[in-house]
Amino acid sequence: MAVRSDLRNLAIVAHVDHGKTTLVDALLWQSGVFRDNQDVAERVMDSLDLEREKGITILAKNTAVRWETKDGPVTLNIVDTPGHADFGGEVERALEMVDGVLLLVDAAEGPLPQTRFVLRKALRKRLPVVLVVNKVDRPDSRIAEVVNQTYELFLDLLDDDSSDTSALDFPIVYASARAGRASLTQPADGSLPDSPDLRPLVETILTTIPPPTYDEGAPLQAQVTNLDASPYLGRLALCRIHQGELTRGSTVAWCRANGDVRLVRVTDLLMTEALDRVPADKAGPGDLVAIAGIPDITIGETLADPENPKPLPVIRVDEPSISVTIGINTSPLAGQSGDKLTARLLKNRLDAETLGNVSIRVRPTDRPDTWEVQGRGELQLAVLVEMMRREGFELTVGKPQVVTRIIDGTLHEPVERVTVDVPEEYVGVVTQMLGPRRGRMEQMVNHGTGWVRLDYLVPARGLIGFRTDFLTETRGTGLLHHVFEGYQPWAGDLRTRARGSLVADRRGTVTAYACFNLQERGTLFVGPGTEVYEGMIIGENARAEDMDVNPCRERKLTNIRSSTAEELERLAPPRHMSLEQALEFCREDECVEVTPDAIRLRKTILSRSEREKRRARRR
Secondary structure (H helix, E strand, O other): OEEOOOEEEEEEEEOOOOOHHHHHHHHHHHOOOOOOOOOOOOOOOOOOHHHHHHOOOOOOEEEEEEEEEOOEEEEEEEEEOOOOHHHHHHHHHHHOOOOEEEEEEEOOOOOOHHHHHHHHHHHHOOOOEEEEEEOOOOOOOOHHHHHHHHHHHHHHHOOOOOOOOHHHOOOEEEEEOOOOEEEOOOOOOOOOOOOOOOHHHHHHHHHHOOOOEEOOOOOOEEEEEEEEEEOOOEEEEEEEEEEOOEEOOOEEEEEOOOOOEEEEEOOEEEEEEEOEEEEOOEEOOOOEEEEEOOOOOOOOOEEEOOOOOOOOOOOOOOOOOEEEEEEEOOOOOOOOOOOEOOHHHHHHHHHHHHHHOOOOEEEEOOOOOEEEEEEOOHHHHHHHHHHHHHOOEOEEEEOOEEOOEEEOOEEEEEEEEEEEEEEHHHHHHHHHHHOOOOOEEEEEEEOOOOEEEEEEEEEHHHHOOHHHHHHHHOOOOOEEEEEEEEEEEOOOOOOOOOOOEEEEOOOEEOOHHHHHHHOOOEEEOOOOOOEEOOOEEEEEEOOOOOEEEOOOOOOOOOOOOOOOOOOOOOOOOOOOOOHHHHHHHOOOOEEEEEEOOEEEEEEOOOOHHHHHHHHHHHO
């Protein structure tokens, strides 16, 4: 067995906002990738506009850091992964590329649901782990307690029937990614590590994460772990070479997921240096490369030796748990801002998404212009819709639903593990909110700092629409995290949204006079001058039932002067919703109209008379 001692492949995994991308930035700076006076954006690895706007990583991306050691230069291929549970497919894919992981844990927040998710995946693959306790300089850090909680998490995740306890023997590095410092010595809570740079972390990586190994003379085996595109080269397949050597211009066997084997030519070969892909003549075992020349290749397939093709196992990821229907825009205002309006363009875009995103599924419905799109969570599906919206699509998006299964003849539904951090005075509020949603409390811990952590198991459908109400009831102070836990028997009916909708009964332009009268009945989503149509939801009713209203009503003028005519009428500002908030607000008979310049809530059936006929038939 031969060894590539000049190479390490590792992934950085953690819960959202625990400092993964910031740590990669610091490693890039200290390895000499950037000039001292170079103007570089923070979180340089988050290249998508949506990633910068939301402050989260959506797509897994890799970089190559060249680090000088006493034995010569070593290349660290680092894969920066998303921290949000909805993008778990990206994490699972990244783990297929690496030989070890850096597990980042916030020194104040400790292990959270996504920490459990990514660690479970790493332990199943028997990958060595380096624990990095990040943000040790936070004033509210509790380093020793967080380390103990992480040990408890390891013990909880290790298989009961496994005698391999070596996973518990992981090194611990204490770091402040923002300051670019790390140490093997535990600092005092709220203090910086004693080392001036990240060298202790890099040395720990070199000694803990094994170099790639391979068999001398073995035939080529390279697995596609991701897809990208180049305006000059077309589709790029990102591969990890497990055995053999790949050269530019060579002919290889393409082992497809359906079992077919075809001979194809590698027209171009690229390798990563820092943040750029540069042409290369050849690459060997352990290298992460991008190849061009195979336009239909997909994730999980294998490139092998043409004379002795041996495919690797296809990458499998967890099944989706949430779905929405996505169709063309059918509202009276369709076509005013978007340029992609047809079902054919929509279907082609959804099919293209499934090729590059292994955790997305697209299923047909009983309508030719609407499809069911399944994913890991509301955020993942909302990000897909937002990206399509920015590309010029006009869409109708239905209420998120859970993907159920029949297990042993019984209906099962997905359940989420929820962690809530709230000030002590809001504990009762949270328990009252999760009770009707069939939440089951697992643990409650009082940190003694005025904050309480609640751990729940909640049906996934009980969390649809929960985040907005949660932030409102906790005055914006609460922190909510959740991750898919598994499938459990159907929990029965849930009571979620308690209020109805204010629905426009005609098409026209909203007037200030109508708004002044309607704001007493609930919260408005539109303001004067907004164009509306019959069936469009213009606000939230203060009562449980829906109410059809006239938002275009004008004031009738007479020749009689009123004593109150000069009084100032004050309008409350309308409540503007983001795409995620709009999807959360929807009921079963409602949907969201999404265009490049507007997000509108509407009834699935626009006609008031048709909706009343449907209700009468149900009775």
